[in-house]
Amino acid sequence: MSDASPRRSPTELERSLAHDLVYELSLRLDAGDFAGYLERCAPDLRYTIGAYSPELRKPMLWLDLDKPGLRTLFDTLPRHHSDHARLSRHVTVYKVEGPPDVDDDGGAGGGDLQVVSALQVFRTVLDGGATTLFAVGKLFDTVRLDLETRAARLVRRRIELDTRMLGIGSHLPL
Amino acid sequence: MARTADAWERPPGLPETHFVDARIYSDPTIFEEERAQIFGRTWVIACHESELPSPHDYRTFQHPAGVGLVAVRGADGEVRAFYNVCPHRGNVLVHDPAGNARALTCIFHAWTFDSAGHCTGIARRKEGYQDRLSPSDVGLRRVACQVGFGGFVWVNLDDRAPGLRDHIGPALGLLEPHLAAPLEVFHYQQVILDANFKLWHDTNSEFYHDYMHHFNRVTGMLQPGYFDRKYVPYPNGHASVGSMQVRYDSYAGGGERKVGWPGLAPGGWILVDLFPGITYNLRTSVLRIDTAIPLAPGRTLLELRGLGLKSDSPAERAERVRDHNTIWGPFGRNLHEDFLGVVGQGRTTRDARAGSRFILHAREEERGIHDEVGMRHYYAEWSRRLGRSAAHPFAGIGATSGTATATHPPEPR
Numbered sequence: 001m002s003d004a005s006p007r008r009s010p011t012e013l014e015r016s017l018a019h020d021l022v023y024e025l026s027l028r029l030d031a032g033d034f035a036g037y038l039e040r041c042a043p044d045l046r047y048t049i050g051a052y053s054p055e056l057r058k059p060m061l062w063l064d065l066d067k068p069g070l071r072t073l074f075d076t077l078p079r080h081h082s083d084h085a086r087l088s089r090h091v092t093v094y095k096v097e098g099p100p101d102v103d104d105d106g107g108a109g110g111g112d113l114q115v116v117s118a119l120q121v122f123r124t125v126l127d128g129g130a131t132t133l134f135a136v137g138k139l140f141d142t143v144r145l146d147l148e149t150r151a152a153r154l155v156r157r158r159i160e161l162d163t164r165m166l167g168i169g170s171h172l173p174l
Numbered sequence: 175m176a177r178t179a180d181a182w183e184r185p186p187g188l189p190e191t192h193f194v195d196a197r198i199y200s201d202p203t204i205f206e207e208e209r210a211q212i213f214g215r216t217w218v219i220a221c222h223e224s225e226l227p228s229p230h231d232y233r234t235f236q237h238p239a240g241v242g243l244v245a246v247r248g249a250d251g252e253v254r255a256f257y258n259v260c261p262h263r264g265n266v267l268v269h270d271p272a273g274n275a276r277a278l279t280c281i282f283h284a285w286t287f288d289s290a291g292h293c294t295g296i297a298r299r300k301e302g303y304q305d306r307l308s309p310s311d312v313g314l315r316r317v318a319c320q321v322g323f324g325g326f327v328w329v330n331l332d333d334r335a336p337g338l339r340d341h342i343g344p345a346l347g348l349l350e351p352h353l354a355a356p357l358e359v360f361h362y363q364q365v366i367l368d369a370n371f372k373l374w375h376d377t378n379s380e381f382y383h384d385y386m387h388h389f390n391r392v393t394g395m396l397q398p399g400y401f402d403r404k405y406v407p408y409p410n411g412h413a414s415v416g417s418m419q420v421r422y423d424s425y426a427g428g429g430e431r432k433v434g435w436p437g438l439a440p441g442g443w444i445l446v447d448l449f450p451g452i453t454y455n456l457r458t459s460v461l462r463i464d465t466a467i468p469l470a471p472g473r474t475l476l477e478l479r480g481l482g483l484k485s486d487s488p489a490e491r492a493e494r495v496r497d498h499n500t501i502w503g504p505f506g507r508n509l510h511e512d513f514l515g516v517v518g519q520g521r522t523t524r525d526a527r528a529g530s531r532f533i534l535h536a537r538e539e540e541r542g543i544h545d546e547v548g549m550r551h552y553y554a555e556w557s558r559r560l561g562r563s564a565a566h567p568f569a570g571i572g573a574t575s576g577t578a579t580a581t582h583p584p585e586p587r
Contacts, residue, residue: 049505055233055271055362056225061495062361063505072427079388081511165364168513169504 361480369520411449411555
């Protein structure tokens with residue numbers, strides 16, 4: 001299916017399922033529920049974080065994981081020393097686009113939704129609870145729906161960060 | 175046994191080459207001396223030539239001595255560096271960090287300068303200055319600039335400083351055979367750390383902190399050859415660490431790296447620390463360069479670069495980027511841990527009352543990987559440059575580390 005194919009408007013059900021998934025993923029990560037996060041990802045997930053560098057005048061890729069890679073990242077966290085400040089994600093879904101009107105064979109379009117969201121991540125330190133802005137950017141998600149079971153799964157998440165100065169960084173995805 | 179206040183203030187019973195007074199990380203007088211006497215007179219990396227690929231490309235740089243610079247590639251291909259300051263009214267000449275401009279034009283009053291630093295245009299010059307001011311009198315301040323050692327753009331504010339080759343000496347000898355192919359920066363990141371710049375360089379100058387890195391423990395410390403790596407000190411405060419075979423497949427989810435580096439053995443890793451704040455870190459498939467830029471006694475701007483080969487295919491580049499990000503990206507396993515360590519030090523050294531009193535650099539293991547000779551060697555050079563002992567920095571100007579009370583032989587130079 002060509003990316004250039006015009007996409008139809010999502011149905012209310014599709015829109016609702018997409019919204020719920022994006023917000024649920026953020027809640028899972030905020031809660032440190034990594035298993036719950038992965039449950040909502042498709043087996044063929046690809047997760048990336050990137051940013052455009054005005055210094056290099058090029059895009060940069062900072063994290064690129066498939067689902068097993070993301071699982072390994074979560075599983076190995078206890079073996080690493082990580083900042084214990086809490087990251088809180090604030091997401092606003094800006095746009096949901098339905099599948100293309102027609103598929104490559106000329107039939108009725110079926111397939112994945114495209115979702116664009118704004119992302120803000122805040123960091124709250126343990127001692128005293130001061131909160132600072134960690135990063136801002138956008139989420140570009142591909143969401144796969146199973147309308148029979150009303151299940152939504154994340155297939156592709158591309159995070160484009162505006163923020164490039166990330167302090168001491170993080171061992172966690174955003 | 176926990177110590178009393180008096181005991182805490184007492185210097186450790188070690189040679190003064192083997193510890194430093196924590197106040198060297200916070201004292202404002204020392205900080206200003208470092209800027210003037212060290213950074214104002216030495217070669218530092220401003221950027222890489224791949225950041226200026228075309229004629230008239232420019233790239234700005236915050237010089238650690240305090241001044242902003244701009245590097246420009248001329249129509250003749252030569253890279254030159256200047257103060258990023260318009261000589262007219264002192265406005266910043268170039269505002270964006272990178273770009274391309276046939277003429278550098280100050281937005282304030284439209285004065286223009288070419289890539290050689292000549293003033294080429296003064297708006298309404300005749301009307302305002304008549305014949306009292308010539309463009310030749312108001313060129314940019316040019317800064318010594320050389321491209322080398324992997325294609326990096328080096329600058330020096332001191333017009334009378336020895337050349338770059340003299341400064342580096344043999345320190346990059348282990349790496350130079352691997353720096354012949356044209357390189358390209360694919361990762362650039364700035365980080366501001368609440369810690370003195372020397373604390374970051376200290377961390378890059380010792381491997382004992384591999385205990386903090388799970389990744390390095392399983393792929394390096396637990397593997398054959400790790401403890402065979404040796405520190406080699408060089409003149410001017412530089413030091414290197416030789417290679418080993420890192421076993422990347424020992425980390426969960428890891429695998430042997432699929433691309434290598436010209437002339438470097440598979441899994442190889444060479445690290446060179448250059449005084450006063452640059453580290454070359456060639457790890458199997460990626461060259462990482464750290465540049466520490468002091469902003470205040472307890473505040474440091476780091477510039478972190480990741481480089482591959484200019485000749486990389488898209489697939490090779492993707493592998494290098496992935497390898498880099500696994501440990502060194504902002505979401506990588508090692509970088510975050512290094513920051514936690516150094517920011518922790520920054521908290522206890524932020525002023526004379528913050529807790530730390532003396533910092534030990536006293537491990538001796540025949541210059542092996544956990545020997546702290548790299549830091550001792552650094553502070554010997556630091557003391558020589560400032561005319562202060564790092565162990566007793568306020569004991570009197572002229573006292574230098576490594577001369578008076580050391581019971582061990584001085585470090586080889």
